[in-house]
Amino acid sequence: MDGNPDPLRTAKDVRETFKRMAMNDEETCALTAGGHTVGKCHGNGNAEDLSDAPEGGELEDQGFGWNNHKSRGIGANTVTSGLEGAWTTNPTQWDNGYFHLLLNYDWELKKSPAGAWQWEPINIKEEDMPVDAEDPSIRRNPIMTDADMAMKMDPEYRKISEKFYNNPEYFADVFARAWFKLTHRDLGPKSRYLGPDVPSEDLLWQDPIPTVDYTLSDSEISELKAKILATNLTVAELIATAWDSARTFRGSDNRGGANGGRIRLAPQKDWEGNEPARLQKVLNVLEGIQSGLAKKISLADLIVLGGTAAVEKAAKDGGVQITLPFTPGRGDATAEQTDIEGFEPLEPVHDAFRNYLKHDFKSKPEELMLDKAQLMGLTAAEMTVLLGGMRTLGVNYGGSKHGVFTDRVGTLSNDFFVHLVDMGYQWKPTGKNSYEIVERNTGNVRFTATRVDLVFGSSKPPEHCLLQRLF
Incomplete structure (x- = not known):
């Protein structure tokens, strides 16, 4: 946790991170344990000897980052995460060894050769130690990260870990389902799946929808x-x-x-x-x-x-x-x-098209608008015409009049754009995200607006005038 080991605080962040991927505690524990059942961490060397990340490397590196040009830098001498060691006794096979080591040993903090904090077992039996990455005659201590220790020290994760330890078949099934969910959720509905291996089972996270059998003339x-x-x-x-x-x-x-x-x-x-x-x-x-x-x-x-x-x-x-x-x-x-x-x-916590903000966000409203439009797959022109059209249709959240630059509310027209670029008006800020359109010759207030309305006529970088750029 920010360089300071704290499994319980790490548990909080792990839970939040996996929740954003729609994973519950059981799925989170299964993915953590399953992912760490095979493989190892690499930190057997000096991290300062590594080259830049891939995007910062030299031309001759050809996209490979963190190269070690001072020593061998591969095999047992690899340095990536900075932690060093395998999680399980048999890191090249699927078994229940992760929970055996995690739950049956006490663990203490130590520094890896690269200087990273990691957890190592106290008084581990030699037969429980994984062999060296290159020399099978040498045995090394296994390691655990803060996230692994969270599976032991957090009360809820602990219950799940013990359940998986006592029922390896159940653990394997939960991991398989969570892995499938993790790697397929971005495909969308099951109807988009292709190939002979598509599971017949409908899963809740696939957002199943009944098919209809009617047509309409x-x-x-x-x-x-x-x-x-x-x-x-x-x-x-x-x-x-x-x-x-x-x-x-x-x-x-x-x-x-x-x-x-x-x-x-x-x-x-x-x-x-x-x-x-x-x-x-x-x-x-x-x-x-x-x-x-x-x-x-x-x-x-x-x-x-x-x-x-x-x-x-x-x-x-x-x-x-x-x-x-x-x-x-x-x-x-x-x-x-x-x-x-x-x-x-x-949940839409912001929607520029209906001039809605649930909270006062750190990001500017126009930045949130671009993010929303991109997420919906809208082009710049589609975003612009939808917002301008919806303003004249009067569909703002709560009936707000901000950006409704028309006297014909409910009629689809280009009035939004006509008044936006009319040089007979000037704009005056009245708050953090509110403005008034004032008639230049009389000083009378004609309309009100927010940032997502005015941005379409702005010449201020980085927005530049969206109307000029689009049309």
């Missing part, structure tokens, strides 16, 4: 749009709900998004950014339409279709007749198919 789609628009729901309510349903999508691992309709389930239905009261109002109306249909249509499809119909209406109100493409086929996931804790990292 153009006339059926038009009829559904008419039904939705005939309700008491506003354009803003329909678009906000469709957007909130879709904005959880992450291109990094293909999680989230509108498919599954999980916005109607915990935890999403209770997220502050989804405005639970407004969300439930929309869901109730759409469920009413759904229950009256002769053909069973998923709520996930109805949510997206509602947003589509609302955008078309907003465009029509602005004098433009358009028909947006709509592809049905989304399923409705159940609560049993939803990992509540696993979805917590997808």
Whole structure:
């Protein structure tokens, strides 16, 4: 822990790190122990003799970093992490030796040859010592890191370690499943898997979604749009709900998004950014339409279709007749198919498109906007037109007027951009993340805005004028 051994504090960081990967304590312990059942650490030398990291190495290093040009630097003399030694008696085979050593011996702090802190056993039996990396006639002390000692000293990890030690088959199964999860989670839904080795079992972390067997004709789609628009729901309510349903999508691992309709389930239905009261109002109306249909249509499809119909209406109100493409086929996931804790990292704690910030973050709002847009897979042009369009549609969080540069709220128009670049206005800061648009000739306040609104017209590096760059 910052160079100072502290297994209990390390346990806290390990737990947090693996939680971000949606791993529970049992999976974390299995991955730690399983990963350390084979292999060794390398720190048998002077770390100061190593060359730069790969990106800082000389041309002749050809991408290999931390080379040792002063001594042999390989085999038993390798220095990488700085710790030196194997974790188990037989570091080239899968067994339960990790827990045997960890739990049956007392451990003390020592320094590796490279000067790193590591834990070594007290009075270890010779037969429990791993052999030297090159000379099998020599036996060496095994080692443990602070993370390993956390598996022994943290009360919860200790219980799991003892369970694994007493049941090696269970440990192997948990490790195999956790490893599969670790290496496949970024593939997204199981439907994206290819090849003959795809497991038949549906796993909760894969965010399973029931398949649907219906199709919709153009006339059926038009009829559904008419039904939705005939309700008491506003354009803003329909678009906000469709957007909130879709904005959880992450291109990094293909999680989230509108498919599954999980916005109607915990935890999403209770997220502050989804405005639970407004969300439930929309869901109730759409469920009413759904229950009256002769053909069973998923709520996930109805949510997206509602947003589509609302955008078309907003465009029509602005004098433009358009028909947006709509592809049905989304399923409705159940609560049993939803990992509540696993979805917590997808909560939108910032969303520039709806001018929403849950907290006062260290990063600037415009930086968070770029991060969100990249995660959703949006291009710069798509990010710009979506934000400007949504401002005029009036879908800001909580009905905020920041950035709503129009007198025709609810009508899809380019008013946001027209007023943003109008030289008849000047901008005056009123707080850390708030501004007023003031008429130059009268001094009257015309609109209010936030940083994510003004950034599109800024010439301040590194933003430069996004409008000029894009258009």
